[in-house]
Amino acid sequence: xxxxxxxxxxxxxxxxxxxxxxxxxxxxxxxxxxxxxxxxxxxxxxxxxxxxxxxxxxxxxxxxxxxxxxxxxxxxxxxxxxxxxxxxxxxxxxxxxxxxxxxxxxxxxxxxxxxxxxxxxxxxxxxxxxxxxxxxxxxxxxxxxxxxxxxxxxxxxxxxxxxxxxxxxxxxxxxxxxxxxxxxxxxxxxxxxxxxxxxxxxxxxxxxxxxxxxxxxxxxxxxxxxxxxxxxxxxxxxxxxxxxxxxxxxxxxxxxxxxxxxxxxxxxxxxxxxxxxxxxxxxxxxxxxxxxxxxxxxxxxxxxxxxxxxxxxxxxxxxxxxxxxxxxxxxxxxxxxxxxxxxxxxxxxxxxxxxxxxxxxxxxxxxxxxxxxxxxxxxxxxxxxxxxxxxxxxxxxxxxxxxxxxxxxxxxxxxxxxxxxxxxxxxxxxxxxxxxxxxxxxxxxxxxxxxxxxxxxxxxxxxxxxxxxxxxxxxxxxxxxxxxxxxxxxxxxxxxxxxxxxxxxxxxxxxxxxxxxxxxxxxxxxxxxxxxxxxxxxxxxxxxxxxxxxxxxxxxxxxxxxxxxxxxxxxxxxxxxxxxx
Amino acid sequence: xxxxxxxxxxxxxxxxxxxxxxxxxxxxxxxxxxxxxxxxxxxxxxxxxxxxxxxxxxxxxxxxxxxxxxxxxxxxxxxxxxxxxxxxxxxxxxxxxxxxxxxxxxxxxxxxxxxxxxxxxxxx
Numbered sequence: 001x002x003x004x005x006x007x008x009x010x011x012x013x014x015x016x017x018x019x020x021x022x023x024x025x026x027x028x029x030x031x032x033x034x035x036x037x038x039x040x041x042x043x044x045x046x047x048x049x050x051x052x053x054x055x056x057x058x059x060x061x062x063x064x065x066x067x068x069x070x071x072x073x074x075x076x077x078x079x080x081x082x083x084x085x086x087x088x089x090x091x092x093x094x095x096x097x098x099x100x101x102x103x104x105x106x107x108x109x110x111x112x113x114x115x116x117x118x119x120x121x122x123x124x125x126x127x128x129x130x131x132x133x134x135x136x137x138x139x140x141x142x143x144x145x146x147x148x149x150x151x152x153x154x155x156x157x158x159x160x161x162x163x164x165x166x167x168x169x170x171x172x173x174x175x176x177x178x179x180x181x182x183x184x185x186x187x188x189x190x191x192x193x194x195x196x197x198x199x200x201x202x203x204x205x206x207x208x209x210x211x212x213x214x215x216x217x218x219x220x221x222x223x224x225x226x227x228x229x230x231x232x233x234x235x236x237x238x239x240x241x242x243x244x245x246x247x248x249x250x251x252x253x254x255x256x257x258x259x260x261x262x263x264x265x266x267x268x269x270x271x272x273x274x275x276x277x278x279x280x281x282x283x284x285x286x287x288x289x290x291x292x293x294x295x296x297x298x299x300x301x302x303x304x305x306x307x308x309x310x311x312x313x314x315x316x317x318x319x320x321x322x323x324x325x326x327x328x329x330x331x332x333x334x335x336x337x338x339x340x341x342x343x344x345x346x347x348x349x350x351x352x353x354x355x356x357x358x359x360x361x362x363x364x365x366x367x368x369x370x371x372x373x374x375x376x377x378x379x380x381x382x383x384x385x386x387x388x389x390x391x392x393x394x395x396x397x398x399x400x401x402x403x404x405x406x407x408x409x410x411x412x413x414x415x416x417x418x419x420x421x422x423x424x425x426x427x428x429x430x431x432x433x434x435x436x437x438x439x440x441x442x443x444x445x446x447x448x449x450x451x452x453x454x455x456x457x458x459x460x461x462x463x464x465x466x467x468x469x470x471x472x473x474x475x476x477x478x479x480x481x482x483x484x485x486x487x488x489x490x491x492x493x494x495x496x497x498x499x500x501x502x503x504x505x506x507x508x509x510x511x512x513x514x515x516x517x518x519x520x521x522x523x524x525x526x527x528x529x530x531x532x533x534x535x536x537x538x539x540x541x542x543x544x545x546x547x548x549x550x551x552x553x554x555x556x557x558x559x560x561x562x563x564x565x566x567x568x569x570x571x572x573x574x575x576x577x578x579x580x581x
Numbered sequence: 582x583x584x585x586x587x588x589x590x591x592x593x594x595x596x597x598x599x600x601x602x603x604x605x606x607x608x609x610x611x612x613x614x615x616x617x618x619x620x621x622x623x624x625x626x627x628x629x630x631x632x633x634x635x636x637x638x639x640x641x642x643x644x645x646x647x648x649x650x651x652x653x654x655x656x657x658x659x660x661x662x663x664x665x666x667x668x669x670x671x672x673x674x675x676x677x678x679x680x681x682x683x684x685x686x687x688x689x690x691x692x693x694x695x696x697x698x699x700x701x702x703x704x705x
């Protein structure tokens with residue numbers, strides 16, 4: 001028994017499954033359709049029943065080596081070949097290699113005349129012959145209900161159908177039977193009555209002018225299965241079902257970093273940029289420079305030699321290339337070198353699933369290291385809110401699984417709280433940068449801050465975001481007593497501060513000079529005083545000398561007088577006479 | 582007998598008769614039903630097409646690959662290969678009247694308007 005991938009924790013005795021190979025369906029059904037039993041696929045006109053059946057058969061033949069028989073009641077072999085060829089299947093080749101037998105059963109009621117008892121042994125014989133001729137394991141009957149239109153006797157037909165399904169089971173083939181959706185029951189002719197093992201309902205609904213196909217496993221006896229309605233689409237590579245709710249959180253992670261292409265922004269993210277394989281949300285109102293940041297990121301990555309895939313839902317590739325040239329980003333050479341690829345589409349071009357499928361295809365083909373979606377909000381118009389979230393979840397999971405770094409820009413509308421519309425999306429994101437517009441002083445200024453960045457230290461500061469012809473520049477916003485200043489007021493403030501600083505310097509110089517002058521004055525005064533003092537000292541000395549001389553002179557004179565009075569005895573012992581004088 | 586039920590609004594019976602009627606009876610194995618069908622057919626041919634018919638019995642149980650050519654679904658099926666247009670009659674041919682109508686040996690009864698039969702011929 002072939003099983004594809006790892007499945008849920010299923011009991012060992014699980015029903016044997018037959019992998020369809022249809023993208024996503026095997027996930028929902030836990031491995032495929034019930035092996036050896038018939039499965040009923042019902043749905044309205046144009047919801048892809050025949051294609052579903054054809055893909056089941058062709059993938060079985062091509063991928064699982066299980067040959068198949070396609071019994072057509074409505075189309076001819078040539079018609080079917082042409083139809084599936086346009087979807088990328090080489091049915092003719094499979095038929096040539098005897099992997100598939102096409103058996104067209106033509107019934108025309110008007111050609112048939114009923115004359116008594118009969119049965120549908122002819123159908124059995126044909127089917128049996130076809131199965132045995134290639135050893136088929138899979139059978140498709142598309143659409144058995146044509147028998148109801150072709151054969152007049154419904155009683156015989158119903159009895160024979162019951163026998164047919166029994167016979168198919170006994171034959172051990174995995175069968176897919178398609179049927180038209182009925183008004184009150186699953187199928188128009190109540191075929192579900194006979195096929196009780198597995199019923200898959202396909203539906204094609206138009207919502208907001210956009211048609212979306214949905215698939216639901218109504219019944220799957222003996223097994224767990226996803227019961228939700230899953231959107232599916234018919235793309236270039238067949239059907240893909242998008243099992244949004246069966247997502248895993250088992251990505252490998254990387255410690256590697258990717259530069260944002262803006263050095264200052266890297267600095268804000270602990271110096272090295274985003275984690276590789278992380279998902280980054282970039283929100284902002286109109287004209288805040290989201291695309292410019294995204295383009296810088298893209299350019300930096302491409303210049304490092306990494307492949308970048310840019311999904312643009314607003315601008316054409318040429319427009320982006322031209323516009324980014326004005327801010328100094330040269331994207332064209334990178335496009336030419338095959339490192340940067342643009343994929344532009346209008347969001348309303350097709351439904352959400354189709355967008356998602358196209359993106360998957362592009363990603364699988366280009367194998368980028370970085371994917372940019374600009375803006376993810378445009379896709380909101382292509383689907384309901386919850387669908388978009390589911391789609392983004394799916395996309396992020398897919399990208400993370402492949403370790404692809406993804407950057408989503410998101411347009412927030414003015415007037416709303418900035419975080420509001422992203423609530424549903426932000427929880428899916430690893431890093432969130434917010435670009436904001438500030439209006440004041442007759443101008444608008446952009447600021448950027450890192451709202452969150454899982455698993456890394458990041459700056460909590462607002463940076464002013466400048467877009468010039470040299471590219472993007474982040475400037476520290478002025479945070480002062482007057483609040484956060486940006487734009488010209490920041491420049492004015494900076495100028496003011498410069499002027500103030502100059503004044504301060506000049507004042508200091510003046511004070512210094514003053515002080516020097518004062519010092520000089522004081523010193524001069526000190527010198528004057530000192531010289532005065534010296535003069536006085538000198539004079540004092542002179543007076544003293546004079547006094548000494550006088551004293552000496554007096555003494556001499558007294559001695560001389562004493563000598564003259566001839567009283568040498570009393571000359572020294574009698575000082576009184578001087579006092580008396 | 583042939584013109585017994587022919588009403589005034591019916592077309593003329595086909596007079597320019599072909600030389601040979603080629604009939605092919607598909608069956609699967611020698612079942613009671615296939616044997617009944619064969620004997621019924623034999624009897625009708627003897628009655629209405631004496632010496633002008635040839636019956637080929639194809640047993641799909643032995644040659645299943647032959648079922649595709651005449652788009653056989655129900656069994657037994659009688660196919661009128663000649664004269665053209667090809668006609669198919671399913672069942673064990675026990676309803677002789679219907680067989681005759683189906684083989685164009687008799688105009689259909691009233692509830693089946695003639696236009697339908699003409700239409701058939703044109704279509705095929």
